[in-house]
Amino acid sequence: MENNIYKKRRESLKKYLPENCALILPGADLQYRNSDSSYALRQESSFYYLSGFCEPSSLMIIINNGKEVNSIAFVPPKDKLKEIWDGYRAGPLGAIDDYLFDQAFENNKIDELMPELLNGVKKVFYPIGKKSGFDQKVIDWTCAANSKDRHSQSIDIMDGSSMVGNMRLIKDDHEIEIMKRACEISAEAYIEVMKSIKPGDNEQLIENQFLYEFGKKGGRFPAYTPIVAGGENACVLHYIENNKELEGSDLILVDAGCEYKMYASDITRTFPVSGKFSDEQLAIYKVVLAANQAAIDAVKPGNSVMEPQVISEKVITKGLVELGILSGDPEELHKDGAFKDFYMHKIGHWLGLDVHDVGDYMEDGDYMKFKPGMITTIEPGIYISSSMDVDKKWKGIGIRIEDDILVTTSGNINLTSKVPSNPEEIEALMR
Ligand code: GLY
Ligand code: MN
Ligand code: MN
Numbered sequence: 001m002e003n004n005i006y007k008k009r010r011e012s013l014k015k016y017l018p019e020n021c022a023l024i025l026p027g028a029d030l031q032y033r034n035s036d037s038s039y040a041l042r043q044e045s046s047f048y049y050l051s052g053f054c055e056p057s058s059l060m061i062i063i064n065n066g067k068e069v070n071s072i073a074f075v076p077p078k079d080k081l082k083e084i085w086d087g088y089r090a091g092p093l094g095a096i097d098d099y100l101f102d103q104a105f106e107n108n109k110i111d112e113l114m115p116e117l118l119n120g121v122k123k124v125f126y127p128i129g130k131k132s133g134f135d136q137k138v139i140d141w142t143c144a145a146n147s148k149d150r151h152s153q154s155i156d157i158m159d160g161s162s163m164v165g166n167m168r169l170i171k172d173d174h175e176i177e178i179m180k181r182a183c184e185i186s187a188e189a190y191i192e193v194m195k196s197i198k199p200g201d202n203e204q205l206i207e208n209q210f211l212y213e214f215g216k217k218g219g220r221f222p223a224y225t226p227i228v229a230g231g232e233n234a235c236v237l238h239y240i241e242n243n244k245e246l247e248g249s250d251l252i253l254v255d256a257g258c259e260y261k262m263y264a265s266d267i268t269r270t271f272p273v274s275g276k277f278s279d280e281q282l283a284i285y286k287v288v289l290a291a292n293q294a295a296i297d298a299v300k301p302g303n304s305v306m307e308p309q310v311i312s313e314k315v316i317t318k319g320l321v322e323l324g325i326l327s328g329d330p331e332e333l334h335k336d337g338a339f340k341d342f343y344m345h346k347i348g349h350w351l352g353l354d355v356h357d358v359g360d361y362m363e364d365g366d367y368m369k370f371k372p373g374m375i376t377t378i379e380p381g382i383y384i385s386s387s388m389d390v391d392k393k394w395k396g397i398g399i400r401i402e403d404d405i406l407v408t409t410s411g412n413i414n415l416t417s418k419v420p421s422n423p424e425e426i427e428a429l430m431r
Contacts, residue, residue, distance in 0.1 A: 005174055006052040007100040009167070010062055010071045013050075016163045017125065019066040022118060023160050024126040025050065026134050027058035042221075045353035046127070046164045048262055053099050055089060057107055061117055070102045072117065077106040115144035118155060125160030162360055168352055169359030170373035175263065175352070176406065179375060182219065182260035183404050183415035186267050189213030189258070190419040194429055199248035199273050203228040207242045210256045219258025223265060224355045226256035234270065234398025235385040237345060246273045251281055253398055257355070264355040266377050267416050268402030275430035277423055280393050284382050285423055287319030291380035292401040292421065295347055299376060299405045299412045304367040309347040312380040316343050320382070325390055342384060348377035351404055374407045375415070 017023055027047040031039045043054045051060060051073070059074040076082075078091035095104035105113055118124060118141055126138050138157060146154045171179065193209045207228045214222060229239040230246040234253035246252060250273045257265035270285065272278070277285060294315050295308035317334045320326040326338055333339070350357035352375060361368055370376075381400030384390060403416045420426050 003052050003098060003100050006050055007071075010050050011069050012167070013062055013163075014064055014069045016167065017062065017064045017069070018123065019064055020121060021123040021125060022061055022063045022121045023163065024059065024061045024124060024138060025160075025164070026126075026131050027051075027053070027060075028056060030056045040221075043262070044131075045262070046168065046358070049164065049168055049353060051099055051101075053090070053095065059107065059110060060101070061114070063117065063121065073099065073101040073104040074107040074110050074113075075104060077108065111141070114141040115148060118142060118145035119148050120152065121145070121155055122153065123156045123158050125158045125163060127161045127164075128157075128159040130161065161358065165358035166360060168357065169350060170371060171352065171375055171406075172373070176373070176375075178261045178263045179265070179352070179404075179406075180415055182223075182258055182263050182265040183267075184418060185214060185217040185219050185260055186257045186265040187416050187418035188217070189256070190254070190267060190269055191429065193254070194269070194271055194419075194426065197246070197252065197271075197273060197430070199246055201246050201273075203230055203233070203242040203244050203246065203252075206246075206252070206254065207256075210254070214258035217258075217260075219260045221259045223257045223259040223263075227253065227268075228256070229253045229398065230273065232386060232396040232398065234400075235383040235396070237383070248274045249278070251277075251397065251399065253400060255400065255402065257404075262353055264351055264353070264357070265404055265416070266351055266355050266379075266402060267404070267419065268379055268381075268400045269419060269421065269426075270399040270401065271426050271430065276427055281397055281399075282423060283323055284384070284394070284397050285399050287316060287323070288380055288382050288399045288401050289421060289423070290319065291315040292378060292403065295378045295380060296403060296405055296412065296414060299370055299378065299407060301370050301372055301407060301409065301411075303370050305361055305370060305376070306367045308376075308378055312347045312378075313339050313343065316380060316382060323394075325384075325394060341388065342382045343380060344383070345379075345381065348379050348402075351375045351377055370407045372407050372409045376405055376407070378403050378405055 025047050028044040041056050062071045073095040075095045092104035095101045142155050207226050225240045228242040230252045231250040233239045253270040255268040291312040295312040298307040317339045318330045350359045379402030383398040384394045386395040406413045
């Protein structure tokens with residue numbers, strides 16, 4: 001039964017959750033777009049990782065009592081009328097029988113039962129500051145537990161974000177299979193859209209084509225709002241207006257990835273609307289591609305997570321000097337951070353249930369080292385907006401190339417290599 005995966009993950013928390021301590025994780029609440037029109041529920045990622053359970057306003061508490069790990073769920077109550085309108089609810093019995101929790105209660109009993117569950121616990125861990133109003137609730141439950149028995153040791157409140165975050169950082173085989181498929185669906189969507197794009201198309205149409213291609217293969221939702229940026233819009237890093245018409249002479253930067261079985265993919269490609277790069281576009285493109293490839297090569301076990309960052313900065317600095325956009329000694333310019341006017345974001349981020357996934361980047365006071373099972377994006381870019389003080393032939397060019405990289409025992413696998421990033425291959429695909 002698939003739900004065994006989640007039960008095993010809860011049990012493996014024994015390695016991280018100290019004895020006589022509890023971890024509380026809240027699930028997501030239903031969100032409204034406007035008035036009473038709700039979005040489909042997206043379960044909170046850590047809650048999902050440890051339960052597979054997707055009903056709103058749920059909560060779990062996991063207690064290591066020294067002998068074993070007990071997991072207790074609070075879930076929406078069975079309710080005939082609500083189930084007619086909104087669909088099936090597992091209820092507490094379903095949470096035990098189908099989701100393999102040791103105990104389960106209705107979520108309207110949380111305030112009453114939580115102080116009893118926390119009584120005798122030394123520390124309570126939970127993700128501090130992540131959910132509006134939840135910090136106060138944990139304080140209230142902890143104070144109520146403390147006042148139950150004035151002669152016992154009082155309970156410390158600790159941040160539990162890293163505990164689950166660093167578990168999620170190393171993907172297991174089940175997750176890797178899903179993420180490979182998420183990346184494949186997104187890559188195939190790029191191929192389809194790149195073949196059909198033409199001058200005069202609106203950015204919004206391209207966005208919808210991506211959503212359609214994702215949805216055809218099981219990715220109903222994008223992992224984040226797609227960026228579909230024609231021409232200079234590409235220089236706005238989080239451009240999501242997606243409503244301008246594409247000109248034949250434009251490049252288009254698309255940053256889009258599907259969510260598949262709750263897992264994110266995250267791809268960026270930049271390609272010419274006409275199907276053919278101009279000389280200036282190609283020159284900048286080649287610098288970004290060289291940075292992308294050199295940074296990907298640096299993703300391997302034992303290397304610091306900073307290595308791809310520094311390598312990408314150096315390749316971009318050298319490239320900008322060779323094109324005459326920066327002038328000076330590349331080493332000195334790199335030290336001075338001159339590249340930051342053109343490449344102002346980081347090389348990438350962890351990828352998993354969340355697009356900007358949890359997991360630390362530092363460990364024992366130093367940068368973390370790559371380990372097998374981690375998945376990171378590699379996404380260098382160069383952005384030259386028309387307000388910059390450069391030769392006008394470069395103005396309005398914004399290029400990013402983003403791939404999703406799985407760290408393996410011997411190096412890495414590029415999960416998004418199916419969609420071409422090589423300019424000749426892009427031109428051939430679009431012909
Ligand atoms: N798509 C968001 C990012 O690349 O970080
Ligand atoms: Mn990204
Ligand atoms: Mn992206």
